[in-house]
Amino acid sequence: MKVALVTGAARGIGAATARRLAADGLAVAVLDLDETATKSTVDGITAAGGTAVGVGADVADREQVEAAVTRVVSELGPPTVLVNNAGVLRDNLIFKMTDDDWDIVLSVHLRGAFLVTRAVQAHMVAAKWGRIVNLSSTSALGNRGQVNYAAAKAGMQGFTKTLAIELGRYNVTANAVAPGFIETDMTAATAARMGVDFETLKKGASEQIAVRRVGQPEDVAHTISFLTSEGAGFVSGQVIYVSGGPSSGF
Structure with a gap:
């Protein structure tokens, strides 16, 4: 049984992805900042x-990342599928944005993806297979x-393309998924910070999206399911926009 590690998997897109990969027959490590928060997904x-x-x-x-990966290897086996989903928002206009607002977002998204990928890729290289x-x-x-x-999210695309170049010789693919408006706790919190009713925000967003609806976490999970499959072995270094249309969507 292949082992997948999904970060930020206590809720939202991460949880939907963990559930989908488990349904695909993978053993899944559900990683999040607070282990107790993963209980519902698990x-x-x-x-x-x-x-x-x-x-x-x-x-x-x-140190926490390396300890976590060691634990996954011990409890489930070497992970050969990795989904770097962990993320945070600290939205503000640049003249109001603090150093901490900048640092934490770049740290969680980019440093986090770097640290987890570096820790996991060795198991993929050893297996001569990875996603x-x-x-x-x-x-x-x-x-x-x-x-x-x-x-941070633009940086993830460059990070992805470089991983594809470096790891391709080991039968490891790397791709990025770029969601548009997805209905999650995070987007609900964004609406609250904006002082906008979430249903109103979703309705307004859906009117700007080609398929005339906002996305669900499962929409993203289905795409990730394909990219982590055997059949996606010739797809690497790509960015797939899951946004309901050809533009940024809203």
Whole structure:
């Protein structure tokens, strides 16, 4: 049984991805900052007959990441599928953005993806097989009030393409998924910070999206499922926008 490690998997896109990969027959390590928060995802997977373990770690902390990967190897086996999904928002216009707002977003997204990938890739190289999927965003194209998040998500694309070049010889692929407006706790919190009713925000967003609806976490999980499959072995270094249309969507 192949082993997948999904970061930021306690809720939202990460949880949906963990559930989908478990349904695909993988054992899944559900990693999040707070291990107790992973219980719902883990319980859902095991109740459906899958195999999962919850792991707590700060992806931006090298020692915690290395300890987490060691634990995954011990409890499930060497991970050969990695989904770097962990992320945070600290939205603000640049003249209001603090140093900490910038640092934490870049740290969690980019340093986190770097540390976890570096720790996991050795197991993929040893197995001569691996799949890495990094979460970017339509915000990588630019989005008002998100100069930190946009920079991080654009950085994830360059990170992904370089991984594809470096690891391809070991039969390891690396791709990025860039979601548009996805209905999650994170987007609900964004609406609250904006002082906008979430239903109103979703309705307005859907009117700007080609398929006339906002996305669900499962929409992203289905794409990740393909990219981590055997059949996606000739797809690498790509950025796939899961945004309901050809533009940034909203």
